[in-house]
Amino acid sequence: MRSLGQKRVHLQFRNLQFAIWIEAFLALFLILGGYAVTWGAVGCDLNDPDRDVARLFPESTGYKTHYVSIDRKGGQPLLAKIETRLGDKFRGIYETIDVPYTIYEIFANKKKIGYIHGVNQKGQFGGIQVFVVLDLEAQIRGFYIQKMTSKYAGKLRDANFGKQFFGLTLKDFELYDVTSGKASGRVEAIKNPAPEAEADFRAALRATKKNLILMDEFVYSSP
């Protein structure tokens, strides 16, 4: 049987074990948290995720953030597959295989109800950030250009322009040729509100198609 002194020592030991586990847990949390922010290339995040998710997905109660890159998900073969589906090469010094894509997984209570995902796209006068809001069937239910530098940016960022994308899917965008800008089917019906900014209009469509392909590869067709 243990003496009183021994019991005290044992209790001290238990408390110390607990303190050490807390310290170890904190250390692990810090390490994992740190690695999440050590990406190389620039990604596309919502400026204010709490506010933006609530605005883009009004019925949501929470979200989770995931970081995926083509490099980590499938490397060069995946990049080649995405380029084939897009009908265009990844161009420039910033559209690279290691770009980290931020996927916001949206929840209503504990039930997953959709996704928000954004991509960077080269525009005529600056970078364009195009976000699509998708339901679980990969149908667009929201469209948001977070950033665009153009004299006509206001027209392209207008809610009425975004509404033209509602209900479209990747299948619709498969009929859109990003290099020539020729479209058929439902994408053809999307009207450019600023004909003077044709280059930025086409950039927005290319970004949307790229966005949907990436989401298909990362989420919807992913095992």
Added chain:
Amino acid sequence: MITKFQVAYKNLQRKRIRSLLTLIGIALSAWVLVSLLGFNQGYENALNKDIDNMGFELMIMAKGCPYEAATMMLKGGTGLKYINESIMEEIAKEPEVDKAFPMLMSAVFDPNKGESGGIAGYFGVEARSFAELKPSLKFKQGKWFTDTNAYEVVMGYEAAELEQREVGDMILMPEKNVEFKVVGVLERTGTQDDGTIFVPLKTLQKIFGRPDELTTIGIKLKKGVDSARLEEKLYKLPDVQVVSLAQVKDTIMKLISTAKVMVLSIAIIAILIAMVGVINTILMSVHERFQEIGILKTIGAMPWDIFKLIWIETLILCAIGGVLGIGLALILSKVTGILIRYVMPYAPSGGLVLIDLKLVLITLAAVLGIGLLSGLYPAWKAGRIRPLEAIRSEVGR
């Protein structure tokens, strides 16, 4: 013959989980301690580098709060008021001045950045003098402006990355609706220049309707001159404020010292927890070996021998824990730097945690010293065990 070290090591191995947990406690404490001390010297080092990278020792700006203006400068923000370009001539006459560099910072509101818009900043410089000021700047693509009145820009690496710009592309200044051609993209420098868009000075003055006006003049001093004397002379110029970058550094370091004290307190608590852990572990070990120590004494071991044996156990625990903690701090120094940068309102560019050999040795010595101190009581207690009393007692009294 088996040595005292081997005996102590075997004793620690008897209760592996307990020894391991104590080791983790010591390692985490050492990690916190070395990271904190590394932050102490890393932050100052990075701040010095940032200030050196600016290329000048004194700044002249319009009267206002110098610290606010200087901090905004360091962060690549905008100046508060304007000074006349003619001051440049008066400054250049001073014998202490090597070179003076005119700068104009301007910002516009971009309504198409996010939901509520954002600020886009531009930095007007003279290409030739700015290149002299910062010879370390290298181009990833292109070169400096062709003309002081050209509608051209040179972009820092991150600014170009965010705007997806390459040489030959066009860029639009929101609000003013002025188009520029990108003629150069700089390589990543790890400084505030990465996020900057450089515009020819005269062009920026024209666009913002401020001909002959500047926000800042940077002054590079001749080697070995008395900076304070020049500062006194410059203060006599009308409506200008002189800011010494050494003064800016001191102010920032004073602000940081509060945060340092708080982190140091946490480190001390972690060390105290580790000390209690060591005392607890060794004390329990002594309790469990009460009879064994009695037998050792019966066969001739002196109190000092027992004391040394127990003390060596402490030494082994602290040495291994200390080395593990220092290793952890070295491996995770970059991650620690990222986390500090995330938390702090202003952090200079470059590595914020600098761990060198001297720091490693100091930390190891401190951990060993504290550990040995913790081992004193259990070792003394073990040395005082009376052989007969120990042999007669129940196991682990």
